[in-house]
Amino acid sequence: MLRYTEFGLSHQEVPNESAICIYISGCPNRCRNCHYPELQEWLNGDPLRSQLSNIIDFYYSQATCVCFLGEGDCSQESKNELSDYAKYITARGLRVCLYSGRDVSIEEWMNCFDYVKLGSYKEEQGDLHSKTTNQRFFQKKKGVFVDRTELFW
Numbered sequence: 001m002l003r004y005t006e007f008g009l010s011h012q013e014v015p016n017e018s019a020i021c022i023y024i025s026g027c028p029n030r031c032r033n034c035h036y037p038e039l040q041e042w043l044n045g046d047p048l049r050s051q052l053s054n055i056i057d058f059y060y061s062q063a064t065c066v067c068f069l070g071e072g073d074c075s076q077e078s079k080n081e082l083s084d085y086a087k088y089i090t091a092r093g094l095r096v097c098l099y100s101g102r103d104v105s106i107e108e109w110m111n112c113f114d115y116v117k118l119g120s121y122k123e124e125q126g127d128l129h130s131k132t133t134n135q136r137f138f139q140k141k142k143g144v145f146v147d148r149t150e151l152f153w
């Protein structure tokens, strides 16, 4: 079961969106100089399932999107839980974004998101705001994910 450490409204994580950002713990990636080490602990935070609707209700009038920062332990169970949330959020009329810290290509299960960020944090290359970053930010347009990392530059 996924847990979250904090949430808040932000205009930074998803360009041109007012996003409810929810930080998910249990990250198995071990990026050097991780910017948020608390997310590496599986049991940090509170269970998300019982609180997600309340979190969305709290910001609903100001939000256009929900952004999950992290995907738990990246197990199939965690992916299923996030997929369920993405469908629920879409049904409520908001767009939905996933931040993954894995160095992978877009995976099939990610198709339920409108935005996907991929890639581990490599200090020497910088984060999404750096033009040398290894991380990529994709936006789905007409069912196809398009690399829109330049929106952060």
Ligand code: SF4
Pocket: 027, 028, 029, 030, 031, 033, 034, 035, 036, 037, 039, 040, 100, 101, 102, 120, 121
């Ligand atoms: S993906 Fe993010 S939270 Fe996970 S280890 Fe890397 S920087 Fe830290």
